[in-house]
Structure formats: structure tokens, C-alpha cells
Amino acid sequence: MILIGLAKGGFAGMGALSLPMIVLAIDPVRAAAILLPILIAQDVVGVWAFRRTVDRFVLGWTLAGAVIGIAIGYFFARSVSPDMVLAAVGAISILFGAYRLWRDRAGELPPSRSPGWVGAIFGIASGFTSQIAHAGQPPWQLWVLPRRLSRDMLIGTTAVYFALVNWIKVPAYVALGQFTPANLLTAAALMPVAILSTMAGVWLVRRVSPARFYTAIYWLMIAVGLVLVWKALANG
Numbered sequence: 001m002i003l004i005g006l007a008k009g010g011f012a013g014m015g016a017l018s019l020p021m022i023v024l025a026i027d028p029v030r031a032a033a034i035l036l037p038i039l040i041a042q043d044v045v046g047v048w049a050f051r052r053t054v055d056r057f058v059l060g061w062t063l064a065g066a067v068i069g070i071a072i073g074y075f076f077a078r079s080v081s082p083d084m085v086l087a088a089v090g091a092i093s094i095l096f097g098a099y100r101l102w103r104d105r106a107g108e109l110p111p112s113r114s115p116g117w118v119g120a121i122f123g124i125a126s127g128f129t130s131q132i133a134h135a136g137q138p139p140w141q142l143w144v145l146p147r148r149l150s151r152d153m154l155i156g157t158t159a160v161y162f163a164l165v166n167w168i169k170v171p172a173y174v175a176l177g178q179f180t181p182a183n184l185l186t187a188a189a190l191m192p193v194a195i196l197s198t199m200a201g202v203w204l205v206r207r208v209s210p211a212r213f214y215t216a217i218y219w220l221m222i223a224v225g226l227v228l229v230w231k232a233l234a235n236g
Contacts, residue, residue, distance in 0.1 A: 065123020
């Protein structure tokens with residue numbers, strides 16, 4: 001829960017580590033259902049803290065794609081292996097994080113200005129992986145991070161995007177019958193720690209320089225990727 005809170009407070013990437021860790025103890029579908037109410041509650045803190053710094057171009061295009069991706073994820077939830085999704089997302093995350101770190105050492109690349117429809121495609125991938133395994137950040141970051149938004153703009157856009165994505169996922173989880181009393185009680189018990197850690201993340205991220213912030217994100221993407229791939233292989 002602390003990892004999720006730090007992610008919602010601004011350190012995007014840490015949150016993707018949470019589901020694989022919870023899955024070590026319980027069924028992955030139940031783990032995703034327990035996490036969703038917690039994520040929604042944490043979104044309130046992150047959105048409120050960074051609500052004035054949102055890139056509407058990035059948000060509009062990626063969210064439009066995410067709606068499609070979530071719908072695809074819902075219809076294929078029973079036939080797609082979450083482990084395969086985690087492995088694919090993990091591998092992409094490792095490669096992208098390593099590439100960006102290498103490029104930054106070789107010399108800063110100019111910000112990407114790819115068209116919005118490309119962002120919508122990455123939004124579809126983000127919505128799909130988010131619906132299947134709450135792993136929507138790596139595909140979303142693949143398009144957004146190269147745009148080199150300011151630190152607060154990146155955090156604000158990330159917060160609003162995933163807050164909306166999480167609410168869009170609610171009907172699908174209801175239809176799949178995952179909001180059982182046991183799952184909701186577990187989520188409620190974990191909620192206080194999650195909220196406090198989100199506030200800590202907001203406080204901490206504002207004390208990190210923008211350059212170090214991006215470097216930290218790339219390292220986190222590699223760490224997330226390694227955990228996701230390890231989890232998928234362990235179940236395979």
C-alpha cells in the first residue's frame with residue numbers, strides 16, 4: 001500500500017509493483033478487485049494536489065484510447081492470461097527504461113511531438129493492461145515521458161488520467177462480480193495506510209529536482225518490468 005501511495009503522490013511507476021507483490025499471497029483477480037477501491041480513494045489526494053497542472057492534449061487523446069482498451073480488456077478478461085500481459089508489459093518497461101537512461105547519458109533528446117492519434121493507440125494499450133492487471137502505467141508512459149512535460153505537469157496529467165481510468169473500470173469489475181464483501185472489507189482495512197502514503201508521496205516529490213525525477217522514473221520502470229516478468233515466469 002505504501003508503494004501505491006507513493007505512486008499516486010507523484011512517483012509514477014511504483015504503483016505497478018503493488019499488484020505483483022499482492023499476487024504472491026492471493027489470487028490475481030481478487031488482488032485487482034481489492035486494489036481498485038484503494039486506487040480510487042488515493043486518486044482524490046493526487047488529483048487535488050496537482051489539479052492545476054494538467055496537459056489537456058495528452059489527457060484527451062490517451063483517455064479516448066483507454067476507454068476502448070478497457071472495453072477490450074473486459075470482453076477478453078476470461079480468456080487472456082494476466083501473466084502473459086504482465087510479462088509483455090514488464091519486458092517493454094525494462095527496454096524503454098534502459099533505452100531512456102542510455103539516451104540521457106549520451107545526450108538529451110529533444111521532446112517528442114508525435115501526433116495525438118499515436119497517444120490514443122498507447123491509451124488503448126494502457127486501458128487494456130489496466131483492466132486486466134492494473135498495469136496501465138508503462139504503456140501510457142511510453143508515449144508521455146518522451147514529451148518531457150514539466151515535473152508537475154506530468155504528475156498532474158498522470159493523476160487525472162488514472163483517476164478517470166479507475167472510475168471507468170468500476171462497471172466492468174461489478175459485472176465480473178469482484179466487489180464481494182470480503183474484498184471490500186480488505187480494501188477498507190488497507191485504506192488508511194494507502195491515503196497517508198499518498199500524502200507522503202506528494203510531499204516528497206515536490207522536493208526532488210525535475211532532472212532527478214525523470215531519472216528516478218526510468219529506474220522505476222526497469223524495476224517494475226523486472227518484477228512483472230519475474231512474477232509471470234514464476235506462475236508459468
